[in-house]
Amino acid sequence: xxxxxxxxxxxxxxxxxxxxxxxxxxxxxxxxxxxxxxxxxxxxxxxxxxxxxxxxxxxxxxxxxxxxxxxxxxxxxxxxxxxx
Amino acid sequence: xxxxxxxxxxxxxxxxxxxxxxxxxxxxxxxxxxxxxxxxxxxxxxxxxxxxxxxxxxxxxxxxxxxxxxxxxxxxxxxxxxxxxxxxxxxxxxxxxxxxxxxxxxxxxxxxxxxxxxxxxxxxxxxxxxxxxxxxxxxxxxxxxxxxxxxxxxxxxxxxxxxxxxxxxxxxxxxxxxxxxxxxxxxxxxxxxxxxxxxxxxxxxxxxxxxxxxxxxxxxxxxxxxxxxxxxxxxxxxxxxxxxxxxxxxxxxxxxxxxxxxxxxxxxxxxxxxxxx
Ligand SMILES: Cc1ncc(C[n+]2csc(CCOP(=O)(O)OP(=O)(O)O)c2C)c(N)n1
Ligand code: SF4
Ligand code: SF4
Ligand code: SF4
Ligand SMILES: [Mg+2]
Numbered sequence: 001x002x003x004x005x006x007x008x009x010x011x012x013x014x015x016x017x018x019x020x021x022x023x024x025x026x027x028x029x030x031x032x033x034x035x036x037x038x039x040x041x042x043x044x045x046x047x048x049x050x051x052x053x054x055x056x057x058x059x060x061x062x063x064x065x066x067x068x069x070x071x072x073x074x075x076x077x078x079x080x081x082x083x084x
Numbered sequence: 085x086x087x088x089x090x091x092x093x094x095x096x097x098x099x100x101x102x103x104x105x106x107x108x109x110x111x112x113x114x115x116x117x118x119x120x121x122x123x124x125x126x127x128x129x130x131x132x133x134x135x136x137x138x139x140x141x142x143x144x145x146x147x148x149x150x151x152x153x154x155x156x157x158x159x160x161x162x163x164x165x166x167x168x169x170x171x172x173x174x175x176x177x178x179x180x181x182x183x184x185x186x187x188x189x190x191x192x193x194x195x196x197x198x199x200x201x202x203x204x205x206x207x208x209x210x211x212x213x214x215x216x217x218x219x220x221x222x223x224x225x226x227x228x229x230x231x232x233x234x235x236x237x238x239x240x241x242x243x244x245x246x247x248x249x250x251x252x253x254x255x256x257x258x259x260x261x262x263x264x265x266x267x268x269x270x271x272x273x274x275x276x277x278x279x280x281x282x283x284x285x286x287x288x289x290x291x292x293x294x295x296x297x298x299x300x301x302x303x304x305x306x307x308x309x310x311x312x313x314x315x316x317x318x319x320x321x322x323x324x325x326x327x328x329x330x331x332x333x334x335x336x337x338x339x340x341x342x343x344x345x346x347x348x349x350x351x352x353x354x355x356x357x358x359x360x361x
Contacts (some may be wrong), residue, residue, distance in 0.1 A: 016107030016291075022304045042109070059120075059265050062112020062303075063103055064090045067333040 003051045003072040004005055008032070010065035013040030020057040020066055026050050029057070092119040095129055097150045108303025110262035112289030114209060115144050117265050117286075118180070121272035123234065133168050134178045137161040137185035140216045140290070141209035144180045159189030162197045165204050173346035174226040176205065176276055182243040183224040187243055191223070198252035200343040205275040205282045210245060211290035219293030226330070231297045246285045250338045255280025257337040261287040261310035263338045271336070280344045287332055 002021055014021060014031045020043050021029045032044035042065065045051070051068075058068040105111045120239035122129070134145035146153035156164045161179045169177045179186075186194050186208050197204060213231060214220040220233045224245065229239045246259040256278040258271035268286060289295065289306035301308050310332065317335035320328055333336030 007088065007090065008100070010090075010155050012107035016302070018302075018304050019108060019307065022307065038102075059116060060113055060262075062105065062109055062115070064092060064112070064116065067090050 003053055003069055004045050007065045008036045010063045011036060011040055011042035012063050014043050015041060018045050019060050023056040023060045025054060038054045066070040092116060094121045095150055096148050100148050105140060106292045108291045111141055111144055111209060113262040113265050114207060114286050114288060117268040118207060120269045120270055121276060125273055125276060132144045134160045135165040135179045137190060139182035139185045141182035142185060143307060155173055159185055162190060162193035166197055166202055169202055169204055169346050170349060173350055179204055179206040183208060184214045184222045187245060188223050191199060195252040198254040200345045201253055201255055201280045202251040203280055203343055208285045209288050210285055211288050211295040213290055215290045215293045219297050229298045246337045249283045252339060254283050255342055256282035256339050259285040260334050261314055261332060262289060263307050263310040280342060
Protein backbone atom coordinates (compact mmCIF):
# COMPACT_ATOMS: atom_id res chain seq x y z
CA UNK A 1 0.00 0.00 0.00
CA UNK A 2 1.25 3.46 -0.77
CA UNK A 3 1.78 5.76 2.16
CA UNK A 4 0.32 8.84 0.58
CA UNK A 5 -2.49 9.25 -1.95
CA UNK A 6 -3.14 12.56 -3.63
CA UNK A 7 -6.79 12.81 -4.64
CA UNK A 8 -5.92 15.01 -7.60
CA UNK A 9 -9.46 15.95 -8.54
CA UNK A 10 -10.04 17.66 -5.16
CA UNK A 11 -6.87 19.75 -5.28
CA UNK A 12 -7.09 23.50 -5.92
CA UNK A 13 -3.57 23.85 -7.17
CA UNK A 14 -0.03 24.04 -5.84
CA UNK A 15 0.42 27.52 -7.36
CA UNK A 16 -2.66 29.02 -5.70
CA UNK A 17 -2.64 26.93 -2.50
CA UNK A 18 0.56 24.91 -2.03
CA UNK A 19 -0.04 24.32 1.68
CA UNK A 20 1.00 20.64 1.44
CA UNK A 21 4.40 21.64 0.04
CA UNK A 22 4.86 24.14 2.86
CA UNK A 23 3.88 21.83 5.75
CA UNK A 24 5.80 18.71 4.69
CA UNK A 25 8.79 18.60 7.05
CA UNK A 26 10.67 16.44 4.52
CA UNK A 27 9.89 18.66 1.53
CA UNK A 28 8.57 15.69 -0.43
CA UNK A 29 6.06 17.40 -2.75
CA UNK A 30 6.60 19.02 -6.11
CA UNK A 31 4.26 20.25 -8.83
CA UNK A 32 2.90 17.47 -11.00
CA UNK A 33 2.71 17.83 -14.75
CA UNK A 34 -0.95 17.11 -15.21
CA UNK A 35 -3.82 19.51 -14.74
CA UNK A 36 -7.01 18.18 -13.12
CA UNK A 37 -10.41 18.67 -14.71
CA UNK A 38 -10.92 21.95 -12.81
CA UNK A 39 -7.70 23.34 -14.30
CA UNK A 40 -5.50 23.04 -11.21
CA UNK A 41 -2.05 21.44 -10.97
CA UNK A 42 -1.99 18.99 -8.01
CA UNK A 43 1.18 18.06 -6.15
CA UNK A 44 3.08 14.82 -6.57
CA UNK A 45 5.19 12.84 -4.15
CA UNK A 46 8.91 12.69 -4.94
CA UNK A 47 10.24 10.13 -2.47
CA UNK A 48 7.72 8.03 -0.63
CA UNK A 49 10.40 6.05 1.19
CA UNK A 50 11.38 9.23 3.09
CA UNK A 51 7.82 9.96 4.18
CA UNK A 52 7.36 9.54 7.94
CA UNK A 53 3.55 9.47 7.70
CA UNK A 54 3.43 12.47 10.05
CA UNK A 55 0.05 13.37 8.47
CA UNK A 56 0.81 17.10 8.21
CA UNK A 57 -0.07 17.22 4.52
CA UNK A 58 -3.39 15.43 5.12
CA UNK A 59 -4.43 17.50 8.15
CA UNK A 60 -3.59 20.89 6.60
CA UNK A 61 -4.96 20.30 3.10
CA UNK A 62 -8.03 22.58 2.92
CA UNK A 63 -9.67 20.46 0.25
CA UNK A 64 -9.22 17.00 1.75
CA UNK A 65 -7.11 16.07 -1.28
CA UNK A 66 -4.43 14.06 0.54
CA UNK A 67 -4.75 10.78 2.44
CA UNK A 68 -1.86 9.44 4.52
CA UNK A 69 -1.92 5.78 5.50
CA UNK A 70 -0.17 5.58 8.86
CA UNK A 71 -0.26 1.77 8.81
CA UNK A 72 1.55 1.41 5.46
CA UNK A 73 4.70 -0.73 5.62
CA UNK A 74 8.38 0.14 5.03
CA UNK A 75 10.26 3.41 5.26
CA UNK A 76 11.15 5.29 8.43
CA UNK A 77 8.93 4.85 11.50
CA UNK A 78 5.83 7.00 11.67
CA UNK A 79 6.75 10.52 12.76
CA UNK A 80 4.66 12.76 14.92
CA UNK A 81 3.57 15.88 13.10
CA UNK A 82 3.65 19.20 14.84
CA UNK A 83 1.96 22.52 14.34
CA UNK A 84 4.47 24.84 15.90
CA UNK B 85 -7.54 5.49 -11.16
CA UNK B 86 -7.40 6.11 -7.47
CA UNK B 87 -10.05 4.53 -5.28
CA UNK B 88 -8.80 5.98 -1.99
CA UNK B 89 -11.44 7.85 0.00
CA UNK B 90 -10.53 10.49 2.56
CA UNK B 91 -11.26 9.14 6.09
CA UNK B 92 -13.45 12.17 6.92
CA UNK B 93 -15.43 11.93 3.70
CA UNK B 94 -17.97 9.71 5.51
CA UNK B 95 -19.24 12.85 7.30
CA UNK B 96 -19.98 14.68 4.04
CA UNK B 97 -23.07 14.57 1.86
CA UNK B 98 -22.25 12.21 -1.03
CA UNK B 99 -23.40 14.60 -3.75
CA UNK B 100 -21.23 17.47 -2.51
CA UNK B 101 -17.87 16.70 -4.07
CA UNK B 102 -16.12 20.09 -3.80
CA UNK B 103 -15.74 22.71 -1.09
CA UNK B 104 -17.08 26.18 -1.90
CA UNK B 105 -13.84 27.94 -0.97
CA UNK B 106 -11.07 29.59 -2.99
CA UNK B 107 -7.71 27.79 -3.25
CA UNK B 108 -5.77 27.87 0.02
CA UNK B 109 -8.65 29.25 2.11
CA UNK B 110 -8.30 28.41 5.80
CA UNK B 111 -11.94 27.37 6.04
CA UNK B 112 -10.99 23.90 4.77
CA UNK B 113 -8.44 23.43 7.58
CA UNK B 114 -11.18 24.15 10.12
CA UNK B 115 -13.58 21.84 8.27
CA UNK B 116 -11.20 18.94 8.84
CA UNK B 117 -10.54 20.01 12.46
CA UNK B 118 -14.30 19.94 13.20
CA UNK B 119 -14.85 16.57 11.52
CA UNK B 120 -11.79 15.05 13.16
CA UNK B 121 -13.02 16.23 16.57
CA UNK B 122 -16.35 14.52 15.89
CA UNK B 123 -14.58 11.33 14.82
CA UNK B 124 -12.24 11.28 17.82
CA UNK B 125 -15.17 11.80 20.20
CA UNK B 126 -17.02 9.00 18.40
CA UNK B 127 -20.10 11.19 17.91
CA UNK B 128 -22.66 10.65 15.16
CA UNK B 129 -23.73 13.34 12.74
CA UNK B 130 -27.32 12.59 13.81
CA UNK B 131 -26.43 13.97 17.26
CA UNK B 132 -25.80 17.41 15.73
CA UNK B 133 -27.56 20.45 14.43
CA UNK B 134 -25.15 22.80 12.63
CA UNK B 135 -26.15 26.43 12.30
CA UNK B 136 -24.43 29.04 10.15
CA UNK B 137 -25.09 32.60 9.00
CA UNK B 138 -23.97 34.35 5.82
CA UNK B 139 -20.40 34.59 4.56
CA UNK B 140 -17.74 32.26 3.14
CA UNK B 141 -17.23 30.62 6.56
CA UNK B 142 -20.95 29.94 6.85
CA UNK B 143 -20.49 27.46 3.99
CA UNK B 144 -18.34 25.16 6.13
CA UNK B 145 -21.20 22.97 7.44
CA UNK B 146 -23.71 23.68 4.71
CA UNK B 147 -24.09 21.96 2.33
CA UNK B 148 -21.00 19.82 3.03
CA UNK B 149 -21.87 18.07 6.31
CA UNK B 150 -24.22 15.08 6.18
CA UNK B 151 -26.27 16.34 9.12
CA UNK B 152 -29.09 18.72 9.92
CA UNK B 153 -27.75 22.11 8.82
CA UNK B 154 -29.49 25.45 9.20
CA UNK B 155 -28.05 28.11 6.89
CA UNK B 156 -29.70 31.19 8.38
CA UNK B 157 -29.71 34.96 7.78
CA UNK B 158 -26.72 37.26 8.21
CA UNK B 159 -25.75 37.69 11.84
CA UNK B 160 -28.46 35.46 13.27
CA UNK B 161 -27.06 31.93 13.60
CA UNK B 162 -26.59 32.25 17.37
CA UNK B 163 -30.21 33.36 17.76
CA UNK B 164 -31.42 30.39 15.69
CA UNK B 165 -29.09 28.07 17.58
CA UNK B 166 -30.42 29.34 20.93
CA UNK B 167 -33.90 28.28 19.86
CA UNK B 168 -32.69 24.90 18.61
CA UNK B 169 -30.82 24.19 21.85
CA UNK B 170 -33.79 25.10 24.06
CA UNK B 171 -36.09 22.95 21.92
CA UNK B 172 -33.69 20.03 21.53
CA UNK B 173 -31.37 20.23 24.56
CA UNK B 174 -29.97 16.73 23.97
CA UNK B 175 -28.42 17.75 20.61
CA UNK B 176 -24.95 19.12 20.02
CA UNK B 177 -25.71 22.51 18.51
CA UNK B 178 -22.69 23.90 16.68
CA UNK B 179 -22.51 27.34 15.11
CA UNK B 180 -19.89 27.84 12.40
CA UNK B 181 -19.68 31.33 10.93
CA UNK B 182 -17.44 34.30 10.24
CA UNK B 183 -16.08 37.23 12.22
CA UNK B 184 -18.35 39.66 10.36
CA UNK B 185 -21.41 37.51 10.84
CA UNK B 186 -20.81 36.78 14.53
CA UNK B 187 -19.17 39.96 15.84
CA UNK B 188 -20.46 42.76 13.58
CA UNK B 189 -24.13 42.36 12.61
CA UNK B 190 -24.52 39.44 15.04
CA UNK B 191 -22.34 40.70 17.87
CA UNK B 192 -25.13 41.16 20.36
CA UNK B 193 -26.42 37.62 19.91
CA UNK B 194 -22.94 36.28 20.55
CA UNK B 195 -22.26 38.17 23.79
CA UNK B 196 -25.71 37.39 25.17
CA UNK B 197 -25.45 33.69 24.38
CA UNK B 198 -22.13 33.71 26.28
CA UNK B 199 -23.74 35.62 29.15
CA UNK B 200 -26.57 33.10 29.34
CA UNK B 201 -24.08 30.23 29.18
CA UNK B 202 -26.27 28.29 26.80
CA UNK B 203 -24.69 25.02 25.64
CA UNK B 204 -23.63 25.94 22.11
CA UNK B 205 -20.25 25.27 20.50
CA UNK B 206 -19.35 28.26 18.34
CA UNK B 207 -16.52 27.94 15.84
CA UNK B 208 -15.83 31.52 14.79
CA UNK B 209 -13.72 31.86 11.65
CA UNK B 210 -11.80 35.10 12.04
CA UNK B 211 -10.16 36.10 8.76
CA UNK B 212 -10.22 39.78 9.73
CA UNK B 213 -12.43 40.75 6.82
CA UNK B 214 -15.79 40.46 5.08
CA UNK B 215 -14.54 37.84 2.62
CA UNK B 216 -17.66 36.96 0.72
CA UNK B 217 -18.73 40.50 -0.13
CA UNK B 218 -15.38 41.56 -1.57
CA UNK B 219 -13.00 42.27 1.30
CA UNK B 220 -14.41 45.22 3.24
CA UNK B 221 -13.00 46.27 6.63
CA UNK B 222 -14.54 44.29 9.51
CA UNK B 223 -14.54 45.03 13.26
CA UNK B 224 -11.76 42.42 13.39
CA UNK B 225 -9.48 43.92 10.75
CA UNK B 226 -6.17 44.55 12.50
CA UNK B 227 -5.43 48.31 12.85
CA UNK B 228 -3.27 49.59 10.02
CA UNK B 229 -4.15 46.79 7.60
CA UNK B 230 -5.27 47.81 4.12
CA UNK B 231 -8.53 46.47 2.75
CA UNK B 232 -10.65 47.51 -0.24
CA UNK B 233 -12.52 49.99 2.00
CA UNK B 234 -9.42 51.15 3.91
CA UNK B 235 -6.78 51.49 1.18
CA UNK B 236 -4.54 53.61 3.45
CA UNK B 237 -4.80 51.14 6.31
CA UNK B 238 -7.65 50.73 8.78
CA UNK B 239 -7.76 53.56 11.32
CA UNK B 240 -10.02 51.64 13.69
CA UNK B 241 -9.15 49.50 16.69
CA UNK B 242 -10.26 45.91 16.32
CA UNK B 243 -12.18 43.55 18.56
CA UNK B 244 -10.14 41.07 20.56
CA UNK B 245 -12.80 38.38 20.35
CA UNK B 246 -11.65 35.64 22.72
CA UNK B 247 -11.21 37.85 25.84
CA UNK B 248 -14.40 39.72 24.95
CA UNK B 249 -16.37 36.46 25.12
CA UNK B 250 -14.63 35.51 28.38
CA UNK B 251 -15.89 38.80 29.88
CA UNK B 252 -19.36 38.10 28.52
CA UNK B 253 -19.46 34.92 30.62
CA UNK B 254 -18.60 31.90 28.44
CA UNK B 255 -17.63 28.65 30.14
CA UNK B 256 -14.98 27.77 27.54
CA UNK B 257 -12.98 29.99 25.20
CA UNK B 258 -9.97 29.06 23.09
CA UNK B 259 -8.20 30.65 20.15
CA UNK B 260 -5.90 28.99 17.65
CA UNK B 261 -4.81 29.78 14.11
CA UNK B 262 -5.03 27.55 11.05
CA UNK B 263 -1.35 26.91 11.64
CA UNK B 264 -2.45 24.90 14.71
CA UNK B 265 -4.92 22.31 13.36
CA UNK B 266 -4.11 19.71 16.03
CA UNK B 267 -4.58 22.12 18.93
CA UNK B 268 -7.69 23.37 17.17
CA UNK B 269 -9.12 19.85 17.02
CA UNK B 270 -8.47 19.41 20.75
CA UNK B 271 -10.17 22.72 21.53
CA UNK B 272 -13.24 21.78 19.47
CA UNK B 273 -13.38 18.45 21.34
CA UNK B 274 -13.27 20.31 24.65
CA UNK B 275 -15.92 22.73 23.42
CA UNK B 276 -18.19 19.85 22.42
CA UNK B 277 -17.86 18.11 25.78
CA UNK B 278 -18.26 21.34 27.75
CA UNK B 279 -21.60 21.85 29.46
CA UNK B 280 -22.03 25.51 28.66
CA UNK B 281 -21.21 28.10 26.04
CA UNK B 282 -17.98 27.31 24.18
CA UNK B 283 -16.29 29.62 21.72
CA UNK B 284 -13.39 28.48 19.57
CA UNK B 285 -11.95 31.41 17.65
CA UNK B 286 -10.01 30.34 14.56
CA UNK B 287 -7.65 32.95 13.15
CA UNK B 288 -7.69 31.95 9.51
CA UNK B 289 -6.37 33.01 6.13
CA UNK B 290 -8.43 34.55 3.35
CA UNK B 291 -5.73 34.66 0.70
CA UNK B 292 -8.03 36.17 -1.89
CA UNK B 293 -9.75 39.16 -0.27
CA UNK B 294 -7.53 39.76 2.76
CA UNK B 295 -4.23 38.60 1.32
CA UNK B 296 -4.36 40.73 -1.82
CA UNK B 297 -5.50 44.05 -0.35
CA UNK B 298 -3.30 43.79 2.75
CA UNK B 299 -0.36 42.60 0.65
CA UNK B 300 0.24 39.89 3.25
CA UNK B 301 0.27 37.47 0.32
CA UNK B 302 -1.12 34.02 -0.44
CA UNK B 303 -2.13 31.13 1.80
CA UNK B 304 1.40 30.02 2.67
CA UNK B 305 2.62 33.56 3.41
CA UNK B 306 -0.29 34.20 5.76
CA UNK B 307 0.26 30.84 7.47
CA UNK B 308 3.93 31.78 7.99
CA UNK B 309 2.76 35.11 9.44
CA UNK B 310 0.48 33.22 11.88
CA UNK B 311 3.32 30.94 12.90
CA UNK B 312 5.82 33.70 13.60
CA UNK B 313 3.33 35.98 15.38
CA UNK B 314 1.49 33.51 17.61
CA UNK B 315 2.20 33.74 21.33
CA UNK B 316 0.89 31.20 23.85
CA UNK B 317 -1.42 32.75 26.42
CA UNK B 318 0.71 31.51 29.32
CA UNK B 319 3.65 33.50 27.93
CA UNK B 320 1.52 36.46 26.87
CA UNK B 321 0.27 36.93 30.45
CA UNK B 322 3.83 37.77 31.47
CA UNK B 323 4.41 40.24 28.60
CA UNK B 324 3.47 43.90 28.55
CA UNK B 325 0.86 45.23 26.10
CA UNK B 326 3.43 47.04 23.95
CA UNK B 327 5.28 43.78 23.31
CA UNK B 328 2.02 42.12 22.29
CA UNK B 329 1.11 44.64 19.58
CA UNK B 330 0.49 42.77 16.35
CA UNK B 331 0.78 39.37 18.07
CA UNK B 332 -1.88 36.65 18.06
CA UNK B 333 -2.41 35.27 21.54
CA UNK B 334 -3.34 31.58 21.26
CA UNK B 335 -4.43 28.92 23.74
CA UNK B 336 -7.21 28.43 26.27
CA UNK B 337 -8.61 31.67 27.67
CA UNK B 338 -11.12 30.16 30.07
CA UNK B 339 -12.38 26.73 31.12
CA UNK B 340 -14.85 26.87 34.01
CA UNK B 341 -18.02 25.15 35.24
CA UNK B 342 -21.22 27.14 35.73
CA UNK B 343 -24.97 26.44 35.34
CA UNK B 344 -25.98 25.97 31.70
CA UNK B 345 -29.22 27.53 30.44
CA UNK B 346 -30.97 24.65 28.63
CA UNK B 347 -30.44 22.26 31.57
CA UNK B 348 -31.65 24.95 33.98
CA UNK B 349 -34.86 25.18 31.92
CA UNK B 350 -35.22 21.39 31.90
CA UNK B 351 -34.76 21.33 35.68
CA UNK B 352 -37.37 24.07 36.15
CA UNK B 353 -39.89 22.28 33.89
CA UNK B 354 -39.44 19.02 35.85
CA UNK B 355 -39.84 20.71 39.22
CA UNK B 356 -43.00 22.55 38.08
CA UNK B 357 -44.49 19.26 36.78
CA UNK B 358 -43.71 17.49 40.05
CA UNK B 359 -45.24 20.36 42.00
CA UNK B 360 -48.52 20.02 40.06
CA UNK B 361 -49.01 16.33 40.89
C1 LIG C 1 -28.64 41.79 6.38
C2 LIG C 1 -27.47 41.65 5.50
N1 LIG C 1 -26.53 42.62 5.48
C3 LIG C 1 -25.44 42.47 4.70
C4 LIG C 1 -25.27 41.37 3.93
C5 LIG C 1 -24.06 41.26 3.04
N2 LIG C 1 -23.07 40.35 3.58
C6 LIG C 1 -23.02 39.06 3.18
S1 LIG C 1 -21.75 38.20 3.86
C7 LIG C 1 -21.24 39.58 4.71
C8 LIG C 1 -20.02 39.58 5.57
C9 LIG C 1 -19.46 38.25 5.85
O1 LIG C 1 -18.30 38.39 6.58
P1 LIG C 1 -17.83 37.23 7.53
O2 LIG C 1 -18.92 36.83 8.44
O3 LIG C 1 -16.56 37.66 8.17
O4 LIG C 1 -17.61 35.99 6.55
P2 LIG C 1 -16.40 35.63 5.56
O5 LIG C 1 -16.97 35.77 4.20
O6 LIG C 1 -15.28 36.57 5.82
O7 LIG C 1 -16.09 34.23 5.92
C10 LIG C 1 -22.05 40.68 4.44
C11 LIG C 1 -21.85 42.02 5.01
C12 LIG C 1 -26.26 40.37 3.98
N3 LIG C 1 -26.14 39.23 3.28
N4 LIG C 1 -27.35 40.53 4.76
S1 SF4 D 1 -2.79 21.41 0.20
FE1 SF4 D 1 -4.35 20.20 -0.89
S2 SF4 D 1 -5.42 21.65 -2.21
FE2 SF4 D 1 -3.54 22.65 -1.51
S3 SF4 D 1 -2.07 22.22 -3.17
FE3 SF4 D 1 -1.82 20.62 -1.64
S4 SF4 D 1 -3.17 18.95 -2.30
FE4 SF4 D 1 -3.77 20.79 -3.42
S1 SF4 E 1 2.94 12.51 5.79
FE1 SF4 E 1 4.39 14.06 6.53
S2 SF4 E 1 6.36 13.43 5.68
FE2 SF4 E 1 4.79 12.30 4.55
S3 SF4 E 1 4.40 13.56 2.76
FE3 SF4 E 1 2.89 14.16 4.30
S4 SF4 E 1 3.82 15.88 5.35
FE4 SF4 E 1 5.46 14.86 4.20
S1 SF4 F 1 -12.97 34.98 -0.34
FE1 SF4 F 1 -11.49 34.51 1.27
S2 SF4 F 1 -12.69 33.60 2.96
FE2 SF4 F 1 -13.96 33.55 1.09
S3 SF4 F 1 -13.58 31.49 0.24
FE3 SF4 F 1 -12.18 32.93 -0.77
S4 SF4 F 1 -10.29 32.79 0.44
FE4 SF4 F 1 -11.94 31.92 1.69
MG1 LIG G 1 -14.65 37.20 7.72
